[in-house]
Amino acid sequence: MLNDPVAIWPLSLSSVRLKKISPQDCSSSIGIVDCRLDANTHGDGCPTNRKCDMVNLFNLEKKYADDMVAHARTEAPNECCGILAGKDERVIKLYRTTNTEHSPYRYKIDPVQMLAIYEEIQKNKWKLLGVYHSHTHTEAYPSATDIKSIVFPESIYFIVSLSNPDQAIIRGFHITEDNISEVELRIIETQR
Numbered sequence: 001m002l003n004d005p006v007a008i009w010p011l012s013l014s015s016v017r018l019k020k021i022s023p024q025d026c027s028s029s030i031g032i033v034d035c036r037l038d039a040n041t042h043g044d045g046c047p048t049n050r051k052c053d054m055v056n057l058f059n060l061e062k063k064y065a066d067d068m069v070a071h072a073r074t075e076a077p078n079e080c081c082g083i084l085a086g087k088d089e090r091v092i093k094l095y096r097t098t099n100t101e102h103s104p105y106r107y108k109i110d111p112v113q114m115l116a117i118y119e120e121i122q123k124n125k126w127k128l129l130g131v132y133h134s135h136t137h138t139e140a141y142p143s144a145t146d147i148k149s150i151v152f153p154e155s156i157y158f159i160v161s162l163s164n165p166d167q168a169i170i171r172g173f174h175i176t177e178d179n180i181s182e183v184e185l186r187i188i189e190t191q192r
């Protein structure tokens with residue numbers, strides 16, 4: 001059920017609902033995105049042995065989840081946006097970026113900031129793990145505009161929904177032009 005919330009704020013770790021991608025979802029991604037992830041990370045019964053870059057479980061430290069929600073609340077009613085970078089599927093740095101659209105309905109990451117972030121990622125041999133933005137009035141699910149404006153199909157697109165202002169929800173997706181698959185988000189305690 002794609003409508004299940006994944007992470008609800010205020011967060012109690014036990015309230016995090018986990019979502020597994022079905023084998024069908026992961027096989028339907030094959031061929032659209034270059035697939036290089038170890039087949040073991042696909043769920044049981046995944047019909048492919050090909051390697052795939054796409055992860056279907058992502059451990060997100062609570063401090064980054066909190067920061068995304070705080071950023072969304074700061075920018076509301078406009079959408080916020082930002083980047084998560086790191087290594088080995090672990091976030092090392094969150095970048096808050098400017099939404100040059102300054103709009104409650106869409107976002108565009110400031111290209112000058114994006115370039116600087118990209119250079120830092122390259123310099124540190126990190127990966128661009130995720131792109132996040134907020135939906136201030138709608139659910140945490142990719143809109144038609146979001147799907148059209150995908151720039152990094154290998155990254156996870158995180159969406160923070162403030163449609164219930166007291167209870168933010170974060171979900172993560174792999175998005176390509178013709179496929180959306182939800183990533184299972186596991187919120188973990190901040191690691192030192």
Ligand SMILES: [Zn+2]
Pocket residue numbers: 133134135142143146159
């Ligand atoms: Zn959106």
